[in-house]
Amino acid sequence: MGDDPELADDLGVLGAGAEANARECERIVRRxxxxxxxxxxxxxxxxxxALFALYAFAAEIARIPERVSEPLPGEIRLQWWRDALEGTREEEARANPVHAALTDAIARHALPRAPLxxxxxxxxxxxYDDPIASVNDLEGYAGETSSVLMRLASLVLAGEGEADPASERALADAAGHGxxxxxxxxxxxxxxxxVQRGRLYVPPVETLQRHGLTRDKVVAGEGGLPLQAALQDMRALAREHLARARAALASAPAATKPAFLPLALVEPALKAMERPGYDPYRTIxxxxxxxxxxxxxxxxRRM
Structure with a gap:
């Protein structure tokens, strides 16, 4: 990708600083x-x-918990990003290539800052090590970390022009469910x-309880068959959202479809988890x- 002449031609109009920022964002996303x-x-x-800027920003804040050993330093780093997005660290933030590229993407494509x-x-x-309590909380977490990216990427790809309300609804639904x-x-x-790090995102507590499990038992590696059943519930939930996203995409503008391409990888991953011998604790x-x-x-090709 770094040698893509088409991307190089496009970056050339950004100026040397912006081009370097875009290259750094691409490197982060590729890694x-x-x-x-x-x-x-x-x-x-x-x-x-702009897409690489969005995805690099998401990758950078997602990695913060891996880079700290205590919550407080992580909170400080997240606060830095909050301040940068709100414009209270303008001079300092300008030196950060991801923030600089993201700021340029926001300006060029009129992207809202609130979802970021x-x-x-x-x-x-x-x-923190707190488990997610309910399916509703899990969907909310996924919406704010994953659906937001799809929606903003679709805005970049949609370009300028008067938005058709039906298309807008389709894109919002596709991003939300997707x-x-x-x-x-x-x-x-x-x-x-x-689980090796003592954290549990899926299944949420209410699903574990329905299968007679606790967070501590699962993290201790004692989930057994009840955990398999709870994870099957999660796969069913994922497929439900995937089906609704695909239905919405049928009415979405073709230009926005690259934002949703990662959805093609969902079903192969789910099927891999349903093969004989799958062990959620050990199977990668x-x-x-x-x-x-x-x-x-x-x-x-099918878009």
Whole structure:
């Protein structure tokens, strides 16, 4: 991607500083969010700098809990991003390539800042070991960390012009449901790492209780068959949201479809978790890159 002449031509109009910022954002996304990096290759070159800025911002704040050993330093780093987005650290924030690229994307594409601030707020949860209480809370967390990205990416790709109310509703529904489906699949894939760190995102407490489990028992590695059943409930929930997202996408503008390409990777991940021998504590569900590329290529052809 770094040698993509089409992207290079587009970046050339940004100026040297903006081009360097865009390159750094691309590097971060390629390293930390391979699925969205691959999906962005199918977007028009002129939209890629803004998409990479959004995804790099999301990746940077998502990594904060991994970089700190106590919640307080994490809260301070998240507060820095909150201040930067609100413009109270303008001079300092200008030196941060991700923030600089994000600010440019916000200006170029008239993106709202409120969803970005909500994303920062949602990441506070990741600093603590508290489990998610209910399915409704889980969907809210996924909406503020994943659906927001799909919605903002769709705004970048939609471009300027008068928005058709029906298309707007379709995009909002597709992003809302699609983000939840994608986040649920990702949280289930990350289950082994989360429990090793004493954290539990899925299943939420109310689902665990329905299957006779507690958070402590699951984190201790004693989930057994009841945990498998609870995770099956989560896969069913992910498929429900995925189906609703796909139905909404049928009415969405074709130009916005690259924002939703990562949804093509949800079902293969869910199926991998349903193969014989799957152990949520030990099985790492990771599609080979060649397969991810093939799935995304096929999905892009059908847009």
């Amino acid at each position: 930390d969010d391979r699925d969205r990096w691959l999906a962005t290759l199918f977007a028009p070159a002129e939209a890629r700098p 601030l909500a994303m920062v707020e949602a990441r506070i949860h990741d600093l 983000g939840v489906a994608y986040a649920l699949a990702g949280l289930m894939r990350a289950f082994p790492w989360h 569900v990771e599609l080979p890159q060649w397969r991810r590329q093939l799935v995304l290529w096929w999905a892009a």
